[in-house]
Amino acid sequence: MAYTVKSSERLRPSAADTETKALLYLMNFRDDSDEIFFFVVDFFNDLTGMNKMGDKLWDLQSKGDKQPSPYIIGTELVTLYKNFVSEFEFAYYIIFLGGVSSSLRIDDTLTRFGIDNIKSTAKPKLINGLRDECKKKTYIDDNDIDDTKIDQFLKKVYFVIDDQSKSEYVKKIIKLNPTIIPSEDTLVAIFNEIRDAQSGKKNASVVEGVTLVAPDEALNYGRHLTTTEIRLLVLNRILNQDVIGAKVPHSFIDIYVQFPEEKRKNLLEDCQLDLSRALFNTNCQEDFWKLFENIYQTILENPTDKVEELYRKLDKLIIGRCLDFDVLSLKYFVSVIKDGISL
Known part of the structure; x- marks a missing residue:
């Protein structure tokens, strides 16, 4: 079993705020958030959560646009699909979206949902977007652009729409009485500090072409943050020292x-x-x-x-x-x- 990093995603402009919101979503907003310890940045994908032993992965692609069409969302699924057809097993495939157009959801009140909440008119467009993008990517084998595989993949994709402010994402880290929660400015400053730390990991080392035998080997390249680092950063900022x-x-x-x-x-x-x-x-x-x-x-x-x-x-x-x-x-x-x- 092996996994070779061969994605051009690192060349794309980064929606840094959205990627940090995605990190804090993984860290605090899921029922299984306590299982996630490492946040691997721009390695398998924009962001990949990993448990302490490095043998369980939450793969996440983020997109900051506020009203992407179903077709565009389909194109954005390509790196998740790349990992779905790889030799590594990913427990979850998540696309974190800044927003969606009104043509996507059956129930517009749901901000976290699976393919069953995608309108029947939108699903073919989403699939076409994914297929077209797969054909453009050298890291997707033609044999993997298969209707059955795509259908299996889409049943596993979890769609998350950003519906919180920067400060709300940080508040979920700090489990305190509202009377001593830091000011809005401090919460935003904490968010920005996490964002800068996350962005800095992208320059830690060049990983294009790297081959891994197991997922935990990704940690050898230093492109990750941990829940402990983030909690300590927050506490330092609250206490100004x-x-x-x-x-x-x-x-x-x-x-x-x-x-x-x-x-x-x-x-x-x-x-x-x-x-x-x-x-x-x-x-x-x-x-x-x-x-x-x-x-x-x-x-x-x-x-x-x-x-x-x-x-x-x-x-x-x-x-x-x-x-x-x-x-x-x-x-x-x-x-x-x-x-x-x-x-």
């Missing part, structure tokens, strides 16, 4: 200096490691953000309290659900948030 780094938070110094000098470095590293685990534990994201909210609100209500006093006012039930922290690392997290609010 690097959450995980070498610097000792100012509010943590009183605790830090009481530690034996030869053990201080290990203390700091252990606290940062626990915070990393908590932030990146996909099974406890809801509890992590509830803890963040509890700490944030406690600091706002007691702005002059030191970390030790704030710690004793936290909700013990919420703390008990966040098993990645111990006493010291939780006080470290309180310090990080307190310093972020004070900046």
